[in-house]
Amino acid sequence: MATDEEIQVAVRLARIEEKLDQLVETNRVRGEDHENRIRALERWRYAIPPTLVLASVTLFNQLFGR
Incomplete structure (x- = not known):
């Protein structure tokens, strides 16, 4: 028996x-x-450069395009 x-x-x-x-x-x-x-931040970080390139090309086309 336990005490x-x-x-x-x-x-x-x-x-x-x-x-x-x-x-x-x-x-x-x-x-x-x-x-x-961390995964969400990495997705955001990798999405920024293509978005900037696309925005730059669009702006360039709007300003200097036909």
């Missing part, structure tokens, strides 16, 4: 495990969000 001290240790251990599980889940979600934000 009161052993029961208290088991309860504390269960609480610690629960808190660790919550921290792991929180960090997983934050990590996924971080990755999504």
Whole structure:
């Protein structure tokens, strides 16, 4: 039979495990969000040069075209 001290240790251990599980889940979600934000910024960064070239060509055509 378990003593009161052993029961208290088991309860504390269960609480610690629960808190660790919550921290792991929180960090997983934050990590996924971080990755999504980085991917969005990369898409934006790679979209800017072609957009600038297209805008420049269009402006040039409007100013000096037929």
